Amino acid sequence: xxxxxxxxxxxxxxxxxxxxxxxxxxxxxxxxxxxxxxxxxxxxxxxxxxxxxxxxxxxxxxxxxxxxxxxxxxxxxxxxxxxxxxxxxxxxxxxxxxxxxxxxxxxxxxxxxxxxxxxxxxxxxxxxxxxxxxxxxxxxxxxxxxxxxxxxxxxxxxxxxxxxxxxxxxxxxxxxxxxxxxxxxxxxxxxxxxxxxxxxxxxxxxxxxxxxxxxxxxxxxxxxxxxxxxxxxxxxxxxxxxxxxxxxxxxxxxxxxxxxxxxxxxxxxxxxxxxxxxxxxxxxxxxxxxxxxxxxxxxxxxxxxxxxxxxxxxxxxxxxxxxxxxxxxxxxxxxxxxxxxxxxxxxxxxxxxxxxxxxx
Numbered sequence: 001x002x003x004x005x006x007x008x009x010x011x012x013x014x015x016x017x018x019x020x021x022x023x024x025x026x027x028x029x030x031x032x033x034x035x036x037x038x039x040x041x042x043x044x045x046x047x048x049x050x051x052x053x054x055x056x057x058x059x060x061x062x063x064x065x066x067x068x069x070x071x072x073x074x075x076x077x078x079x080x081x082x083x084x085x086x087x088x089x090x091x092x093x094x095x096x097x098x099x100x101x102x103x104x105x106x107x108x109x110x111x112x113x114x115x116x117x118x119x120x121x122x123x124x125x126x127x128x129x130x131x132x133x134x135x136x137x138x139x140x141x142x143x144x145x146x147x148x149x150x151x152x153x154x155x156x157x158x159x160x161x162x163x164x165x166x167x168x169x170x171x172x173x174x175x176x177x178x179x180x181x182x183x184x185x186x187x188x189x190x191x192x193x194x195x196x197x198x199x200x201x202x203x204x205x206x207x208x209x210x211x212x213x214x215x216x217x218x219x220x221x222x223x224x225x226x227x228x229x230x231x232x233x234x235x236x237x238x239x240x241x242x243x244x245x246x247x248x249x250x251x252x253x254x255x256x257x258x259x260x261x262x263x264x265x266x267x268x269x270x271x272x273x274x275x276x277x278x279x280x281x282x283x284x285x286x287x288x289x290x291x292x293x294x295x296x297x298x299x300x301x302x303x304x305x306x307x308x309x310x311x312x313x314x315x316x317x318x319x320x321x322x323x324x325x326x327x328x329x330x331x332x333x334x335x336x337x338x339x340x341x342x343x344x345x346x347x348x349x350x351x352x353x354x355x356x357x358x359x360x
Contacts (some may be wrong), residue, residue, distance in 0.1 A: 001040060005120055007033040008355040009112045010151065011098040011347075012105030013213065013317050014143040017273030017308040018248040018255065023155050023205075024105075024147030027213055028348040029097040031109040033070070033117060041089040049086050055096035057106070069107065070094070072177045073114025074121065077134050080194045083122050092117070101221030103311035108144030111135050112354055115149075120356055128353065132202070133195040137176050142200040144311065152351040153259060156202040206260025211305060213347045214318040216292070216331045218340050222285055222314045244276045251275075264321065266298035266305045273306030273319070286314045287338035292331050301327050 011029035015021070041047075049065040065071040065086070075086065094113075098106045115134050119126050126134075128150060135145040142156035178189040255272040258265060283289045289309065296318070298304045303323030310317040318327050328344035335342050 001038075003037045003039055004358075005035050006355075006357040007035065007113055007116045007120070008357075009109040009116070009148050010350050010354070012108055012144045012147040013103070013215075013310040013315075014105065014141075014147070015275070015278065015309065015311060016255070016317070017275045017306065018251040018277070019143075019155070020248065020275065020277045021141050021143055022157070022252070023153070023256070024143040025153050025213065026147045026151045026350050027104070027215070028350050029104065029345070031098055031106075031113055032095045033113055034093045034095075035117065035120070036091040037087050037121065038089045041087070046085070046088045049090040049092055052091070052093045053096070054094070056098055057096055057100045060100060061094075065092075069110045069177075070114040070117065073111050073134075073138055074118035076138070076177055076192050077115055077118030077124075078122055079190055079192050080134070081122060081124060084190055087121065090121075099217060102217050103222070103309065103313045103315040104215065104217075105144040105148060105311065108139055108148050111139045111145055112148040114138075116354060116356060130197070133197060133199045136199045137193070137195040142202070146200065146202045148354060150202060150204065150353050153205045153207045153256075153349060154202050155205060155256065156200055158200055159198050205256045207349055207351070208260055208262050208264050210262070210321045211259065211264055211319050211349065212321070212324065213349060214320055214324050214327050215310065215345045215347055216316040216318065216328055216335075217343045217345070218286070218288075218314040218335060219342065220314060220340070222312060247274075247276045259319070264305055269305040269319065270298050270307075273308045275308065279309050282309060282313055287340055288331075288335040289313070289316065291334045291338075292316055295334065296327060296330055301330070303327070 009031045010026040012024050012026050014024045016023050016025060049071060051063040051065055051068060053061050053063060062068050098104055098109055100106045112135055115131050119131060132146060132149060135149065136142060139145045142158060146156040147154045176192060251272040251274060258268050258272055293307050296304065296307055301323050303320045304327055305319045307316060307318045320327060324346045332342050
């Protein structure tokens with residue numbers, strides 16, 4: 001006899017033009033875990049989880065439960081609730097549709113899957129807000145993990161905490177998710193830092209259902225760390241006063257309302273999806289980015305609403321109500337001139353929270 005459940009977490013796209021580290025979308029590509037828990041495991045020596053994996057990243061993901069991101073997050077949550085280990089003889093199969101290192105939230109999905117896994121294994125029934133606290137102890141930017149957890153078009157921020165909570169929320173990641181050395185004993189890493197309450201807060205914006213997302217996915221990876229390295233450590237006073245900050249704030253204020261209106265206004269949305277905080281600095285990492293975002297417009301491609309870098313890239317996200325193939329194939333031509341091949345997908349913006357399905 002066994003207990004079985006499925007966890008399904010969507011891909012995400014962050015920033016959406018001017019909303020750097022603030023807004024995110026959940027998209028219809030999924031990380032799916034099928035979990036089997038023996039109700040009466042064999043009365044033998046404890047066996048750690050057995051992991052199997054198919055789909056995107058299958059040749060990259062570690063299958064050691066103490067090195068795999070999802071299971072490390074789950075174990076972190078369990079140990080914060082005085083549960084020292086996984087159930088014996090646990091089997092977790094992962095089927096993944098989200099490409100790695102493309103700006104579609106693969107690591108955020110893995111973190112949320114881990115939080116949900118730990119919560120479901122222990123039947124903790126933690127509220128969404130508390131699950132987000134645990135996710136933010138691992139993934140310190142709220143945009144992707146919030147969209148993956150709650151779904152839809154979401155804005156989020158990190159709350160200013162008191163001194164004690166700030167110290168708890170800023171512990172080194174290595175203390176939250178320790179890498180288990182080969183000689184680690186049973187008691188190693190069993191007292192992780194418990195997250196303070198209320199680290200992150202969010203709101204769902206409206207979304208016009210006719211708007212789809214065309215993900216234009218170059219065939220190379222770009223790590224978030226590398227993409228952040230090219231950003232200025234300090235923005236100049238001139239940037240903060242006008243050219244950068246106000247430009248983005250004006251457009252973000254318009255965008256969060258414009259994407260909920262029916263019918264959507266392409267002239268309004270195209271301009272509102274422009275950015276000066278991160279995209280200009282990342283163009284050197286993504287050959288073809290300026291040409292695609294400048295030359296594919298509502299005037300040249302009917303149905304297009306706006307176009308931007310997805311997260312840290314290299315994926316480009318085009319929001320549109322039609323003309324999907326023309327948008328993607330013309331982007332392919334531009335990228336090909338730069339020696340880059342692409343794949344593309346038309347995705348839905350999915351509402352609702354990450355799904356857990358129980359089975360007997």
